[in-house]
Amino acid sequence: MSHFDIDEYAYLESPFHSFDPRAKFVSVLVLMFSIVLLNDIRILAAGLLLAVALVLVSRIPLLFVMGRLKWVALFVLAVVMVLPFSVSGTALFSVGALTFTKEGFLQALVISVKAFSVVLLIFPMLATMKFVSFIKALEKLHVPNRLVQMITLTYRYIFVLLNEIQRTLRSIESRGYGKRTSILGLKNLGNAIGMLLVRSYERGGRIFDAMVSRGYNGRMETLREFEINSKDWAKAASIVAVAVLLHVAAFTSLVPPGAT
């Protein structure tokens, strides 16, 4: 039983797919931080364009990207709707008791552009590699091993857990307590969740036994699989250079940020 394919677009061919996972992760992360730390809307606009361009380069289907972006849009919308009349500054117009300011609109725009740019960059960064490669990249980048173990086990067992939930819900349903919202229905659901916790706990114990019996000593290690080459270095260097350039541009910009 597969639920969704997390690696759906990991097998395409693009400069991002052939990019060494470690170098890709680090360099795109630098670019993300660089964009988040900008405040000049004109340079942010350039950042957004850059993010769109990188998504295009990565060949991830735009329909898929749009589908994911709508959740970000919902979140951004909540902030953007409030800002124009909650930030004080030059009044543009008022509706009833609410005064809409120029600074408010600008800040709303800045936040939206940042959010969309960063979320867009996640696609070339993560959707272009298998999730397993991402975990390995973290391991090889010396992210704390416990964290790597937690991600590994979560990824391995999330599907097992989903199957178990599905089976439990089906067995409840097949005995006549469907998605009924009643005290009894909720009671049954509560019991089912309790059972699931107990079962997960027991499975955890058995998994630990299986690990220990194969010599587990607190660390989870895998063999080196990535080979970083000059192309990877070039790609990483260009992305980091762009990240730096954005800030150089912001710094040398004739008009100080926020004055637009």
Add this chain to the structure above:
Amino acid sequence: MKTDGKPMVVRNLSYSYADGTSALEDVTFEISDGDSVALVGPNGAGKSTLLLHLNGILSRQNGSIEILGLPLEKKNVGSIRKRVGLVFQDPEDQLFMSTVFDDIAFGPINMGLPEEQVRERVRWALTEVGLNGYEDRCPHHLSVGEKKKVSVATVLSMGPEIILLDEPTSNLDPLARRRMIEMLKGLRATKLIASHDIEMLLGICDRAILLDDGRVVADGKTADVLTDPELLREHGLEVPMLVKLFGSDALEVIREEF
């Protein structure tokens, strides 16, 4: 290390769970080098509990266990685990890494083997279970039969001298079961197989230990223990149809079959 040809010697082993339930009582048996031994008994007889003792996951409360000439004690547990492989019943418990390769490499890496040797062992173990080319697959995309075989491979890669298997043929469809049996027959290590699949045990094992209520109630040739209808029925097991039909000739039929 002297083992006198007896890589496993268990004497007066007893164990009770924290709630006081007794799981094993005064269990005593020996296994000779290269033996394939069946461990049978009804649910709750203590089969799994016994297996968990034999590579030191559960620590004995009474009695003694000697594995490959070493007493099973805290200071030996590490080296014993390298040499005694335990294959769990549920492959979802056994396979915890995100790819088949990483799972089979887990044991050898923990043994501190160099990279090239780890790769070599993974290749070899996959060949042994007939799953070459499965390296990059994720465990949750495998069939139950494949998962069970990979589980065996994760233990084989450690090069154990003794392999303990808990229900290797449960939940398998007939074809997958047959393949599993063929594979198990081909393994050269000393084996202890806990199962309800009496036909399979008759096909693979020379000796059988019958456990009920935590005690050894019979220990002898499979041909004697597992074809004794009264003994089996008394302990919640059943004689396979083939044995009912052909009596002692059944063994030959089964051996030919697998």
